Amino acid sequence: MLRRSGSSVSRCVLAAVVAATLAGGLAACSPSEPAEPRQEAATSSAPPSSAPEPSGPTYVADGSAADNLPLFTAVTAQVWSSESRNSGRAYVDALVGAGFDRAAMQVTQDATTVGNPVESLQFSVRWGETECLVGQVGPSTGEPVTAVMPQLAEGRCLVGTTRAIDW
Known part of the structure; x- marks a missing residue:
């Protein structure tokens, strides 16, 4: 015991x-x-700044694709929530407005060969020599999808036929 x-x-x-x-x-x-x-x-001896602090992600010109993914994603979400969600041009124009290079972009067609909206719209920005920022939206994806992906042959980001960005 x-x-x-x-x-x-x-x-x-x-x-x-x-x-x-x-x-x-x-x-x-x-x-x-x-x-x-x-x-x-x-x-803290610095005087208060009169310039407003940037809200949300910003463009990082000398950064990596990963550094710019948050802005790419935010722009994609903003267009997706607008009336222009099915327009590839709207994504391209919004990305250019955010600082991305139009000459480095690709976008797929908005409509099928019979004129219906596509099930999946893709757009991209080539970043440097090896990476791409890629976005995909549409009924088949549900919510927008964005990612950093490796570049394909010849500096392309998207597989298949893309449309000319000539506006």
Whole structure:
């Protein structure tokens, strides 16, 4: 019986030590005074800027395709939520407006050979020598899909026939 009793006592002591350690550790995580805001206020000597901070992602001219994917995705979502969601030109124009190079773009047809809207519209921006930003929208995809993909042969981003971007 002493053994059981000792074993129970040992478990109780162990539980108490663990609880005390956790409580002490948690107390150490809680600052007693808000030191961070005071330090920031004391070290911040720059005058407030009158220029508004950019909201959302921005174009990074010297960045990678991955750096520019957030903007590419945001532009795609904006056009997708508009009345022009089925127009390849709308995606191209919006991407050009955001800073992307029209000469590096490809877009597929908006309509089938019988004049119906396509099930899937694709558009892309060639980035550097090896990557592409690729977007796909349409009823067959549901929500817009964007990705960074490797370039294909001859610097192309999309497979198959694309339309001329001549506007």
